[in-house]
Amino acid sequence: MFVGKGGVGKTTLACAQAMGYAREGQRVLVASLDQAHSLGDALGFRFAHDAGAVPGIIRVVPGLEVIELDSLALLEERFRDVADVLAADPGHDHGFDLGALDPAELTGLPGVQELLLLVEIAQYADDDEWDVIVLDCPPTADMLRIVTAPETLLGYLDRIWPPHQRMMSAVGTDLRRAVLAATTQRIVAAVTEVRDLLADRDRTSARLITLAERVAVAESARVRSATALLGLRLQAVVVNKVLPAVPPPGPEPQHPAVRWYMHRYAEQLDVIGGLRRSMPEIPILVAAHTGAEPVGIAPLAGLSCVVAAEGAVSESGTGGDDSVRYDSGPGMRDDADSADPVPAAAVPAVRLESGAGLHSVYALRIQLPVADPATLRLGRVEDDLIVGADGVRRRLRLAPVLRRCTVSTAELDNGYLVIRFRPDPQEWPK
Structure with a gap:
């Protein structure tokens, strides 16, 4: 998962990282959960978004495929599937007419769209089509809401309709309750799979993308706390768009632009130093400013050659390579004298x-x-x-x-x- 505030370049880094995996010979899927849909903008093309249709998977380069998941389109498709199944059995009185409902009405239910996105990703992870799935997540607040959705839903279901009561209804004589119990159980099974995937620290991890600015770093500290509480493994914090070092200026009077550059560079180093001291157990990676904005497949491919796969996220499906690789490069570096491995799962x-x-x-x-x-x-x-x-x-x-x-x-x-x-x-x- 690539997580960060809007404007920090998380989508660009996610694409570059994915291209690096593809260049190593792995099969990679980049999936955007961000409903702002900036994945196509970063790649330099536009996804087709037909009304009521779920956008398909597009092959970008050999070994790399991308998709922008539209939660509303997913909701409409899944709703139609359920309505068609029930409509095909007119002999049963289910007590309500699904055809009278509009799928858009369901978007007001908390967590529905978030859960659909996660269930879709869990299905991709179960397939043997990709070795790595890279998620471009929405901004921090939305991402945390998505991650907490499975456990929240399961907790409420268990309290409102306990598992033993659902089981009794599924085998009872009341056909209406039996259908409802069976449907609920399918939902529980799918959401449980999502929850377990998020909690599996060998398969799922997150990279937090931030900037060398005090306000952004303060938010990063809160995200670090949230990921620990939610049991999500924070694999690394990437500080993006850090100015490259320059030789010290000579004794002659400095141009104002040079003074600004040196002052800004010193500020960034100070912020990064504070970030390292506050998160000693998490690798802090530095991504240098590339100058021109890398938009399009060719510039992203060039960026992927200098963005290291250090602490790389590995979200494999069955049969995938779940190893964590460490490989430094000039574009993304870890300036710490020594970086300890990411701590093991910190379960209560x-x-x-x-x-x-x-x-x-x-x-x-x-x-x-x-x-x-x-x-x-x-x-x-x-x-x-x-x-x-x-x-x-x-x-x-x-x-x-x-x-x-x-x-x-x-x-x-x-x-x-x-x-x-x-x-x-x-x-x-x-």
Whole structure:
């Protein structure tokens, strides 16, 4: 996944990275989830967007294919498929007329379009047609909403219509409820596959594209916190459009343009240094400013020769190569003296800290490098823990031992959220 704010060049870098993979002999698909559809602009051609039709996959160069996913077109196509199936069985009274609904009415339902996009990507990942799938994601806020959509939907479904009740309805005598339960179960299976794909840190990772500007870096820190909370592996942060170094000016009076350049270059280096200090465990890559804007297949192919595949995203389907490659180049560099590997999956961990029985103290440890500690929020709903930070909230199912406990304390400890629990005398086994 290539993630970033609008205007930071994430689409350009995604295309260049994909061309680099294709040049290595891999089969690559670039899929744009951004409804602004700038993928065609970066490649220098226009995708056909016929009303009500899902745009197809286009081959750009050998080994590289691209597609702009239109969530509204997907919704209309899937809706027609369901309506046709039910209309073909006039003997059943389903209690409502799907033909009376307009697919556009469903766009108001939260998460519907986002889920359709992710389900489509999961189907591509299951195919054996591509070794790597590169996603050009929408701006940060929309991307976070897309990533959280599967877990949000599954959580609400389980609370509103628990799995055991759906199963009983599917095998019951009420045909209407049986059809509804079977349809719901298909939706659950598809969304679960998406959720598992996003959580699979061996197959899915993200690159955050930012600029060497303090406001952009501040947003990047919040995105880093959000990805950690959501369990998405942030593989690298790419600082784009960094001015190249120049020889120091001589003693003669400097031209104003030279003074501006040197001052701006020093500012960028200072911002990058602060970014490295704030994210020591994440590779910070620097993409030099290319001068002319690389638009079109030929300029992007040239850019791909100097943009390294270091820490390359590998989102393979079955039988793909999931290895992570490290290969530096002059266009994208890591100036740190030493870069440690990306840490392993930081899943919530529970351990017994002290005591026994009713005097036990359990600690739940979650990786959470909060950018603004004042935004941290905790809540408890039945057997779930609600954790919110930096504008993102996630619902976590508690381990069985913690469901019989109450929260005692919580603290932030060097990039981790540590929550301590004590047994509830009313629930703890005697």
